[in-house]
Amino acid sequence: MAGVIKKFFVASMFMWMAPVAILYAFNHNLLPGSANLSPYSMTLVSGFLAVISVNVVIAFYIYMAMKEPSDKHEPDPAFLAEAKASVNQSTSQAEASVSQSTSQAEDSSHSSKKTE
Numbered sequence: 001m002a003g004v005i006k007k008f009f010v011a012s013m014f015m016w017m018a019p020v021a022i023l024y025a026f027n028h029n030l031l032p033g034s035a036n037l038s039p040y041s042m043t044l045v046s047g048f049l050a051v052i053s054v055n056v057v058i059a060f061y062i063y064m065a066m067k068e069p070s071d072k073h074e075p076d077p078a079f080l081a082e083a084k085a086s087v088n089q090s091t092s093q094a095e096a097s098v099s100q101s102t103s104q105a106e107d108s109s110h111s112s113k114k115t116e
Helices: 002-027 039-067 077-115
Strands: none
Touching: 002 039
């Protein structure tokens, strides 16, 4: 579990640092050729590269998550039992409300036929 949290933390830090570093480098002319760009072009290029950098970090994080072995993660039995009970409870409540609304509809159709 600590490895997952560490990977998430590292990916989150890169998602924050990479775009800021790109924007800083363009605004302070640290990249070769960025001084020749107009302010409008510099804003567009730096923003576009910042967005691309975030997407690269997200793709790398997804790749790392997919590479992780799935057999080492076992669900908590107590959580599974509670989830199943919750699903069964909501299913039984839904069935009860459907049968109740059906019986009410039948009752109202019978009473409307009697008044005619």
